Amino acid sequence: MRIREFVAEDWSQVWPIVEEVVRARETFPYDPAMTAEQAYGMWAEAPPGRTVVAVDGGRVLGTAKMGTNRPGPGAHVSTASFMVAAEARGRGVGTALCRDALRWARQRGYDGMQFNAVVESNSSAVGLYRREGFAVVGTVPGAFRHPTLGRVGLHVMYQEF
Numbered sequence: 001m002r003i004r005e006f007v008a009e010d011w012s013q014v015w016p017i018v019e020e021v022v023r024a025r026e027t028f029p030y031d032p033a034m035t036a037e038q039a040y041g042m043w044a045e046a047p048p049g050r051t052v053v054a055v056d057g058g059r060v061l062g063t064a065k066m067g068t069n070r071p072g073p074g075a076h077v078s079t080a081s082f083m084v085a086a087e088a089r090g091r092g093v094g095t096a097l098c099r100d101a102l103r104w105a106r107q108r109g110y111d112g113m114q115f116n117a118v119v120e121s122n123s124s125a126v127g128l129y130r131r132e133g134f135a136v137v138g139t140v141p142g143a144f145r146h147p148t149l150g151r152v153g154l155h156v157m158y159q160e161f
Helices: 008-024 036-043 093-107 123-131
Strands: 002-005 050-056 059-068 077-084 112-119 135-146 150-160
Touching: 002 093, 008 036, 008 050, 008 059, 008 077, 050 093, 059 093, 077 093, 093 112, 093 123, 112 123, 112 135, 123 150
Parallel strands: 077 112
Antiparallel strands: 002 050, 050 059, 059 077, 112 150, 135 150
């Protein structure tokens, strides 16, 4: 597996991953009715941000986007989001994408990385981020409507560099 920059031709493989994750309504607070066009505009980061894909041969296993968390006085903190194809989960794809995003942010001189909305019931993501040095710095109770668990919290997670 290798991680490389996303190109427009990757969208035909990235969109099914995004669509499956978003429509499941279990881990991302995105509109499950979003179209492929809307999703592309949201996922494909313009510079100075970055979007990448994790590939095995010609197959996309996962994707990440990263950039500045907030403009102006908050521009010293980065953020990132990750999605992994269902059939590739549990194989280190998410870890590789997270490490790539952390490396990218450090190389660009950010002072830390913040995740704004990690669904607290997404134990695999929360565990991964903790292993990579993030801490939960706050939780908004009941801010996410999970399809089977009802209202669950959204964690804000942070790692200072």
